[in-house]
């Protein structure tokens with residue numbers, strides 16, 4: 001995916017500081033944080049959005065949740081609470097079409113979302 005920003009970032013081509021990485025995912029701080037903790041958990045595999053998720057990706061998605069749990073503990077928001085969210089499509093306000101999960105915490109988040 002030549003023109004995909006998160007493919008470039010996850011491949012290490014953008015000089016991004018990763019706060020975590022392994023063979024399947026990278027994690028970095030959102031450039032426009034919406035909470036004191038706002039991390040993006042991004043698979044190295046290009047999947048455009050949730051609509052393109054395949055059954056073969058189930059292990060990857062489970063892994064992402066395990067990474068989210070680990071990052072929440074590392075950023076000391078495990079007990080106070082946090083949100084893990086993946087926006088999909090226009091109404092979901094997705095802006096980067098490479099699936100990713102926002103980990104948000106460090107303040108009281110609102111529900112329902114705007």
Ligand code: 5GP
Nearest residue numbers: 028029030031032086087093094095096097
């Ligand atoms: P989406 O709107 O697709 O759910 O989330 C995309 C997120 O990526 C946004 O929160 C946006 O601030 C973040 N973002 C976009 N470009 C960059 C970038 O170059 N670096 C970082 N760290 N975050 C980015």
Ligand code: ZN
Nearest residue numbers: 004007046098
């Ligand atoms: Zn991509």
